[in-house]
Amino acid sequence: xxxxxxxxxxxxxxxxxxxxxxxxxxxxxxxxxxxxxxxxxxxxxxxxxxxxxxxxxxxxxxxxxxxxxxxxxxxxxxxxxxxxxxxxxxxxxxxxxxxxxxxxxxxxxxxxxxxxxxxxxxxxxxxxxxxxxxxxxxxxxxxx
Numbered sequence: 167x168x169x170x171x172x173x174x175x176x177x178x179x180x181x182x183x184x185x186x187x188x189x190x191x192x193x194x195x196x197x198x199x200x201x202x203x204x205x206x207x208x209x210x211x212x213x214x215x216x217x218x219x220x221x222x223x224x225x226x227x228x229x230x231x232x233x234x235x236x237x238x239x240x241x242x243x244x245x246x247x248x249x250x251x252x253x254x255x256x257x258x259x260x261x262x263x264x265x266x267x268x269x270x271x272x273x274x275x276x277x278x279x280x281x282x283x284x285x286x287x288x289x290x291x292x293x294x295x296x297x298x299x300x301x302x303x304x305x306x307x308x309x310x
Contacts, residue, residue, distance in 0.1 A: 196297035197290035215289035222296030229300035230259055237305040255306070266295045 193199075201214035217234075234252050245253065270291035278287045 178258045195290060195294050197293040200293060201290075205285070212288065212289075215286060215293065217295045219289050220294070222293050222299075226259075226303070229303035230255070233303050233307050246309055259303070262299070266292065270295065 167181050193195045197218060201211055201264065203211050206214060233255060237248050237252050237255070240248060274287055274291045275282065275284050278284070
């Protein structure tokens with residue numbers, strides 16, 4: 167079971183890395199579109215990034231709550247199955263958050279290079295990854 171989780175985390179990390187890389191090639195980062203450092207003073211940029219993190223966290227929490235509510239509404243599942251599914255969705259999201267935090271706090275600083283502003287890069291990374299998560303959670307409600 168633990169080995170399966172490690173494989174699942176590694177697979178999710180690889181997918182997110184590829185998705186993040188291809189998204190960067192196609193369009194600006196979500197964090198840059200939200201908080202452009204070339205247009206904001208440093209303190210305003212930091213404030214914008216903190217607000218962006220809080221807003222994207224709230225959007226993820228809202229999407230997760232809606233997903234769990236949609237599980238409660240399913241009549242094709244028993245009470246036990248609904249409870250198990252909600253628990254599994256919660257655990258899956260917890261693993262995703264652990265991946266995001268590890269990637270943004272430990273991997274990204276090395277990738278960003280020695281001249282990067284680590285605090286800002288960390289917040290921007292969290293915003294970038296959080297931005298797509300509500301859509302992923304919402305898509306789960308549609309995949310019956």
